[in-house]
Each structure stands twice: as structure tokens, then as C-alpha cells.
Amino acid sequence: MSLTIDNREKQFPSDLDFLLHFQNVLLRAVEGARDEEIDREYSEMRAALLADPRYEETIPQFVHRHRDLGSLWPTLKSFSPQWEPRRVEVRRQFEPAIAEADRIDPFGVSPQQVWAGDLPFDSTAWTGATKPGARLAAVKTLLPVARAAVERLIESLGAPGHNGGPALDGTIEAIDALRSLHTLLGEIIQAADEGKLNQAYNDGMVLEACRYAKRAAKKLRDDPMPYAMSALLLSVLSACGFPGVGGFLGGVAANIKRKE
Template sequence: MSQSTSFLDEVELLQNILVSHATNGPAYDGDYAALRASLLGRADYAPLVPKFVRTCRDLSQFWQFIKHKFPSYAERRSYIWDEFRPLLERIEGSGVSPADSAVTAAIEKFDGEYVLAAWHKALERKQTDPEGAITMARTLLETVCKHILDERSVAYGESPDLPELYRFTSKALNLAPSQHTEGVFKQILGGCQSVVEGLGALRNKLSDAHGTGKRAVKPVARHAELAVNLSGALALYLLATLDAIGAAQSRR
């Protein structure tokens, strides 16, 4: 058995132990502690480790978490499987790149549950549901922008479109092209605005957000890959900028 296969087995065993404990099955507290320590020791996979694994040091703590979060066994099983899926797919080499992990880490640091859910859905759908992935790519940026604007106490109205949301956000973070005089920065920041507008247009043309006619163009995996990667890169940039502003203000 190869090292990667052995690690995959460990992660699957950890998942099964948590499912067992969440559904009134046998408890394997010692095994959980050992597997958890092994997993957290792998820095290359750390961003994809479910948050409850990082925070629950033993099964008693996990039980206090899961019993209040979901009342039924079925909900608990589905939740645990969904939370482990990005990590297992990364180990299996099914399309999760180091850049995906960087975005995941930034979102988890921001502690935005809805943002993380949108990102995971976008990743999960890239290969099997390109239309849905493109829709979630746009949803990710919309959600990130709204969370940042809420953090910065900036009003954005009832139903702004994505380009408008991004303009509000870039201005709040001092990323609007008009806020800079250096030509290269204006060009790069203007390019970010163009990417946002392009993602909105791509979503309108190729996603599942609208009804389509007989001659509608169907997106394929490479279209979804482009949309998700672009939205992830912009989300990471925006969240990193917000974090830098917060750190600078705390030093004053």
C-alpha cells in the first residue's frame, strides 16, 4: 500500500469514526485522537480539514457540537460527508489544486460560513455540473462582497448586481482604479473589474441561472474551471486586503 493510499484510509477511518459517534454507534476516542493528530500534522492538507475536527479535541467535544447542530442521524451523516469531501477529493487527486486550498484557508480565516459553502459547491461542481459551478462562482463573489461591505459598514441596497457590488467593495478596500494614480495599478485594478463583469456575463450565458433555448451553448468543464478559478482568485485577493486593513488598524 502506498503512502498516499494509507493516508486516504486514515482520513476515511476518521470520517467513519465521526459518523459512528454522531449516530449513536461505538465510540473510538483513542483512535480519533491519533488520527486527528496525524491529519493536523499534514500542513499541505490543513486548509481542507473540517473545522470541527480542528476544534474538537476528543469525541465528547464533537458530540456536544453535532447534537445541537442537527437533530437527525441522516442530517449528521450528510453534513460529515460533505465536510470531508473536499479533503478526500484532494487526496485522491480529483481536481483540487493548491490554489483551491489557499482560497479555502482564507475563507475559513474570515469565518464566513455562507462564503465557505458557496466555495465548496463551486469546487464540487466543476467537473460534473459546469452550469452549476459557474452559478456558484458568481454566488461566491457576491457573498464575499456582501460580507466585506457588512464588515466595513457600507450599505449596498436591496438587489445590486455583481459589478455594482464589486465597485462598492473595491472602493471600501481602496482597490478602485480611480483611487490610484500609478498607471500599472490602475490597469491591474481595472482588469479585476473587467473580470467581475465577465463572470457576470458568463453566468448569464452559460450557467443554469436562466432558461435556455434550443441553440443555447452548453458549458463544459474547462469553462467552469475558468469561472471558479477566477472567482476564487478574486475572493482570495479581496479577503486578504480586508485582513491587511484590519491588521493595520489594530496597530494604530
């Protein structure tokens, strides 16, 4: 079945999930991934995205221009002869669309609530360390611990009957988000060690890690202990100055309270 704007909602719980997945398809492509499956996935996701007028102004022009990965490859190569700068450029060009999706659905609230300004929290309530020195110290001290916690959480969620019963809906999606978060945290730690932390922030790597943490927490809301661990990870990320996490933590606290 082809991916359309209607059945997209069945496969992806939110626009943010959809766009992050589409971006990941392209991040694999810039590293040279080529097969029939990834090309079909790109073409179908591209068509579904172009059919959504909300993102018409924010979709990267290279997505508009190229129907398949074969025709897109020369453009991706033109970004840089090396794959890492290509990844940076893909993230940079996708940021406006992903930011719009993040604005529409910061914690599972409806678009109508967002447009009306009827949110239960301030999405800029807490940004943590903001000065370069404080950011560097927080990243070097806290992110290795957070990355180890993510690794342990992935192992726990992947173990049979981790919650004493059958796997809950969303666990597989949470593990996928946590794996992406684990990779990004490693890249941010490396950037800090190489004196390139500001570049990691400017390239959107830090903001993307925050979004994966939020995505994992949303998937685990019905699984109390992993959900609480996800909230703890978000607190650590906030302390490192990840933007926009404070409001999400407010939503986490409200959700935990409702379940008591």
C-alpha cells in the first residue's frame, strides 16, 4: 500500500515521527545506502510530504526537485565529498520542517490547542546551561552518564517481559528513538572533546537529540519505570542546555500525576 497523507497517520503517530524518519532515510542515503527498499521509502514519503500543504514552505528544495534517490545523489554529493558534512547539511535543511512539526505537537496536544495558545506549559520554561563554559562542563560531565543510561534502557526494553508482561504498544518505536539518541549523544560528546561543541549546537545535532528523547518518552507513557527513566534523561539534557525541553518536562510531570 502506498504511503498517503491519510494512511501516514496510521504508520506514524505524529508529524514529528514522520519527519524524523524521513530525515533518517536521507541520512542513510548520504552515506551511500542504495537499494530498492530505501528508494521506494524515500519516494513514498516524499509524495506524502509534498501533499501536505502545512509544510510546503519548509520542505528542503532538494526534496521538491528529486523524485528518487538516484536523481538526488548528485545533489547530496555536491554538499561535500565526505559523508559527515552531508549529514550536517541534510539536518540543517530539514530543521524548518521538523521545527514546525515540533511546534504543532510538543507533547501530544492537538494542533488546535497550539494555534490557540492553549498549552499547559511554557515550552521555553527552562533551557539549562546557556553560557559556553557551563554547556561544555555539563556536556562532559552529564552526557556520558546519560548515554550509558540510554544504553541500559535499550537493553531493558529489549529483554523479554521487561515490564512483567507482554510488550506494550510503542516499545519498538521507543527503542528506535533511543538508539538514534544514543548515537547522537556520542557525536555530541565527541564534538565537545574536539572543541566543536558550539558547532554541534549550531548544526542542530543537540536539538535533534532532544527530539529523540522526547519521542522515546512519549512512546513509553504507559510503561511506568522506563517512562520515569526517560523523564530523568530529559532532565539531564535540559541541564546541558538543550532548548525547549523544559515545557516537555512540565507535560511529563502532569502525565505522571494523572496516572497516580
